[in-house]
Amino acid sequence: MGRLPLLDVRGLGKQFVRRRFWRTPTVTRAVEDVSFDVREGESFGLVGESGSGKTTTARCILRLTRPTTGDVRFDGESIYSMSRPRLRTLRRAMQPVFQDPYSSLDPRRTVGQSVAEPLVVHQIGTPQSRRARVAELLDLVGLDPAHDGRRPDELSGGQRQRIALARALALGPKLLVLDEPVSALDASVAAQIVNLLLRLRADLNLAMLFITHDLRLIRHLTTRVAVMRAGRIVESATTAALFATPRHPYTYELLSAAGLHDGRTPAPDPGQDGSNHGADDDRVLPLREVDPAHWARV
Numbered sequence: 001m002g003r004l005p006l007l008d009v010r011g012l013g014k015q016f017v018r019r020r021f022w023r024t025p026t027v028t029r030a031v032e033d034v035s036f037d038v039r040e041g042e043s044f045g046l047v048g049e050s051g052s053g054k055t056t057t058a059r060c061i062l063r064l065t066r067p068t069t070g071d072v073r074f075d076g077e078s079i080y081s082m083s084r085p086r087l088r089t090l091r092r093a094m095q096p097v098f099q100d101p102y103s104s105l106d107p108r109r110t111v112g113q114s115v116a117e118p119l120v121v122h123q124i125g126t127p128q129s130r131r132a133r134v135a136e137l138l139d140l141v142g143l144d145p146a147h148d149g150r151r152p153d154e155l156s157g158g159q160r161q162r163i164a165l166a167r168a169l170a171l172g173p174k175l176l177v178l179d180e181p182v183s184a185l186d187a188s189v190a191a192q193i194v195n196l197l198l199r200l201r202a203d204l205n206l207a208m209l210f211i212t213h214d215l216r217l218i219r220h221l222t223t224r225v226a227v228m229r230a231g232r233i234v235e236s237a238t239t240a241a242l243f244a245t246p247r248h249p250y251t252y253e254l255l256s257a258a259g260l261h262d263g264r265t266p267a268p269d270p271g272q273d274g275s276n277h278g279a280d281d282d283r284v285l286p287l288r289e290v291d292p293a294h295w296a297r298v
């Protein structure tokens, strides 16, 4: 596994301002001062409850929305100041996978057309070589290449997510940004997709930014993790350290609620006045290195 930061997110912030007639505009601070990096071939997890700012962070990284503050660097270069040719390269190197493969696949297209589309758009290969590549990609994600003539509505949710993955892999990306990729699937199907992701990561040396509210998936799939609450990272560490010794009371709470700490780990010290549980406290407390490479707002 390489040590280069492939993706470098620095001080990212995103506010949504809602203006209403006669009223003072309301401001939602969806993401505040979020920093982390993902190295080559690494699987990094972003975990947090609904509304904590995970998808907004992903959308900034994918350049689907512009952050209010901060920067995102890919391979050392700011993605917001890239030239058009560099942007095309970025689009190949970084691919999204979303929760709902049904909405990301065109219902009128066959599987083969959907998987080939990125190759067509980027003018890669001939129709013939593209067909061969599609068969290879379908095989890679565990689908019978004979599926290439089917349409999305003839397929199960798991099969659709495999196709979304094949499409994402078509251009040989270095990084997948996966936002709740298995949340819409039944448990057994989700487990199959998770195993597929593990295999792909190993076989293709793919880096993954894995976004979910599900701590079990994080434990299974990632090597480092950041926990978000109310737009901020409250704790970040190797996955092993975070599960073994959570240092932020909120992380401990999440692990407890999911039945995921071993019961031997004592709850972190909530602070002298017992008050550093609240999101307000995260605003004033900086991320502190509590153990080597283990950071928490405590």
Ligand SMILES: Nc1ncnc2c1ncn2[C@@H]1O[C@H](COP(=O)(O)OP(=O)(O)OP(=O)(O)O)[C@@H](O)[C@H]1O
Binding pocket: 016, 028, 029, 030, 048, 049, 050, 051, 052, 053, 054, 055, 056, 057, 213
């Ligand atoms: N386009 C938007 N306009 C206004 N507010 C938004 C917009 N997108 C997100 N928000 C708000 O930003 C906050 C973070 O939302 P976000 O979707 O990033 O959270 P999330 O962690 O992905 O949640 P979930 O687990 O439910 O997907 C929420 O308060 C949300 O209502």
Ligand SMILES: [Mg+2]
Binding pocket: 054, 055, 056
């Ligand atoms: Mg989301």
